Amino acid sequence: MKGSANGMRALRGGASRYSIFALARNALSYHENWQKAWRSPEPKPEYDVIIVGGGGHGLATAYYLASVHGVRNIAVVEKGWIGGGNTGRNTTIIRSNYLWDESAGIYEHALKLWEGMSQELNFNVMFSQRGVLTLAHSEHELKEMRRRVEAIRLNGIDSEVMSPAQIKQLVPIIDTNPGIRYPVMGGFIQRRGGTARHDAVAWGYARAADDLGVDIIQNCEVTGILRDGGKVTGIETSRGTIKAKKVGVVTAGHSGVVASMAGLNLPIDSRPLQALVSEPIKPCIDTVVMSNAVHMYISQSDKGELVFGAGVDSYNSYSQRGSIPTVESLLAAAVELYPIVSRLRVLRTWGGIVDTCPDASPIISKTPVDGLYFNCGWGTGGFKATPGSGHVFADLIARDEPNAIAAPFSLKRFETGYLIDEHGAAGVAH
Amino acid sequence: MLHITCPWCGPRDDNEFHYGGEAHILRPATPEKLSDGEWAEYLFLRQNAKGPFLERWSHSAGCRQWFNVVRNTATDEIIEIYPMGALPKSAEGIKAYEGNWRRQSAAEKNAKAGVSGT
Numbered sequence A: 001m002k003g004s005a006n007g008m009r010a011l012r013g014g015a016s017r018y019s020i021f022a023l024a025r026n027a028l029s030y031h032e033n034w035q036k037a038w039r040s041p042e043p044k045p046e047y048d049v050i051i052v053g054g055g056g057h058g059l060a061t062a063y064y065l066a067s068v069h070g071v072r073n074i075a076v077v078e079k080g081w082i083g084g085g086n087t088g089r090n091t092t093i094i095r096s097n098y099l100w101d102e103s104a105g106i107y108e109h110a111l112k113l114w115e116g117m118s119q120e121l122n123f124n125v126m127f128s129q130r131g132v133l134t135l136a137h138s139e140h141e142l143k144e145m146r147r148r149v150e151a152i153r154l155n156g157i158d159s160e161v162m163s164p165a166q167i168k169q170l171v172p173i174i175d176t177n178p179g180i181r182y183p184v185m186g187g188f189i190q191r192r193g194g195t196a197r198h199d200a201v202a203w204g205y206a207r208a209a210d211d212l213g214v215d216i217i218q219n220c221e222v223t224g225i226l227r228d229g230g231k232v233t234g235i236e237t238s239r240g241t242i243k244a245k246k247v248g249v250v251t252a253g254h255s256g257v258v259a260s261m262a263g264l265n266l267p268i269d270s271r272p273l274q275a276l277v278s279e280p281i282k283p284c285i286d287t288v289v290m291s292n293a294v295h296m297y298i299s300q301s302d303k304g305e306l307v308f309g310a311g312v313d314s315y316n317s318y319s320q321r322g323s324i325p326t327v328e329s330l331l332a333a334a335v336e337l338y339p340i341v342s343r344l345r346v347l348r349t350w351g352g353i354v355d356t357c358p359d360a361s362p363i364i365s366k367t368p369v370d371g372l373y374f375n376c377g378w379g380t381g382g383f384k385a386t387p388g389s390g391h392v393f394a395d396l397i398a399r400d401e402p403n404a405i406a407a408p409f410s411l412k413r414f415e416t417g418y419l420i421d422e423h424g425a426a427g428v429a430h
Numbered sequence B: 001m002l003h004i005t006c007p008w009c010g011p012r013d014d015n016e017f018h019y020g021g022e023a024h025i026l027r028p029a030t031p032e033k034l035s036d037g038e039w040a041e042y043l044f045l046r047q048n049a050k051g052p053f054l055e056r057w058s059h060s061a062g063c064r065q066w067f068n069v070v071r072n073t074a075t076d077e078i079i080e081i082y083p084m085g086a087l088p089k090s091a092e093g094i095k096a097y098e099g100n101w102r103r104q105s106a107a108e109k110n111a112k113a114g115v116s117g118t
Ligand SMILES: Cc1cc2nc3c(=O)[nH]c(=O)nc-3n(C[C@H](O)[C@H](O)[C@H](O)COP(=O)(O)OP(=O)(O)OC[C@H]3O[C@@H](n4cnc5c(N)ncnc54)[C@H](O)[C@@H]3O)c2cc1C
Pocket: A052, A053, A054, A055, A056, A057, A058, A077, A078, A079, A080, A081, A082, A083, A084, A085, A086, A087, A088, A089, A090, A091, A092, A093, A094, A220, A221, A222, A223, A250, A251, A252, A253, A254, A258, A273, A274, A275, A309, A350, A351, A352, A353, A354, A378, A379, A380, A381, A382, A383, A384, A385, A430
């Protein structure tokens, strides 16, 4: 794809503001004088482009609009604080081993951007390519998995089958005893997959976008989308009216709420997705392991907490807290597969509201309203797509035309029937 | 966790139930008369309301009966439980029913226009 954002580093001056010297200097003043990473400006009366939603996807979109497309008059409008939505609630699994070509296109585009992100943003997002292993627990899953591995490799994406013995070697805490309820019969791994620090992704994009003049406006809830004769003209917010030539909406679980402000309906249901962490322990697992059959996945954070994720809750809700039975079944699976966790205490559990689409694929699309664009439907697995999603969405907004990567994810697919069915694709949907 | 009162079995935890999503989506009687976009409204587009929402549940680990629920999706509060085929009676339920864009949709009008002409 054109427009690699790497060339833009020079524009930013690139001086490293966080260094060992800066740390020492600021220690002398008890760390009270660190410069702000981004400004908190008052909204201007008008912008060329307004991005609604200050999650990773929204901030990345603003950054690429400024860095790749040279748009200068941009605002990101966030109802709470940036990264306080799913960006700051997710379990940070990153991979690109999806089944279909369209998905491989967007997720691999994202993975390549992850590989250069810390350098490009001059902000350590702690991207760790520790590998993502997906387990198979039945004969059928094994066969399906082999098919996926081949499909993924045909798209030029790394993917390897692993035997139970190889898995035991990689993940010593796993129980590979064939007698357990869901025995480990094999698995496949994407070694280039891994994790990143979620907050750092929001902060890194925010700082880099702010450097390019993007106004990041927090505590500003969008309450209306202004239109005139089928064309967007601005937004109504809790801090007044702001005019705009174009508006890009990236509000994850709240996409339906914002869509209805413009008289649009989406094929989306918003549901709680939960995760939890244990108390911190010494390093015991240095990869990510997911299991579709039992709806559970595990990794270990740098602080030592074991991070567990569950399947999505069954019902629609915006309450940002999930159902206890979901957590219970996640823990039952965890204890069976990793017996050592049985005596750990759970430190905290939380939920986010995810925007699930009928085909488990995202929407990156124009809408019937001119100048109004939606990027949503990432559901349970959009963190991994953050840079790629922002990159192609910026391109769509700038050119008013989707590029080849974004085009299949148009809202039109629900009319044409060209769905991209990624249900259960290679993992517990993360 | 939701505590749902099955009309037949009484109050139970949500993991005894199966969720059926948005209620009152009528199947068009003559789909061939709808455009692809209108058909998509029926098949894929959802209300996904934040606030009082009309939805279907089935007591799958109990009596296996289906019923409708008015629930506030912002607070998870259950406002009303009413039978399949009926309409809500609570003020919130009536407002949610009438305020749903689907009532104006071509697909619903088509469904209400009558049984398919075979
Ligand atoms: C528990 C959990 C685990 C997950 N694990 C993974 C994982 O391991 N890997 C993975 O790839 N994905 C994962 N995901 C999914 C991933 O987090 C999301 O797909 C992704 O973060 C969506 O990005 P976003 O920037 O659009 O969302 P968000 O960060 O939610 O940003 C949307 C923003 O819009 C704002 N907003 C909403 N309404 C308005 C309004 N009216 N006005 C102004 N602002 C508004 C919100 O406040 C929010 O900050 C997980 C999600 C959850 C909840």
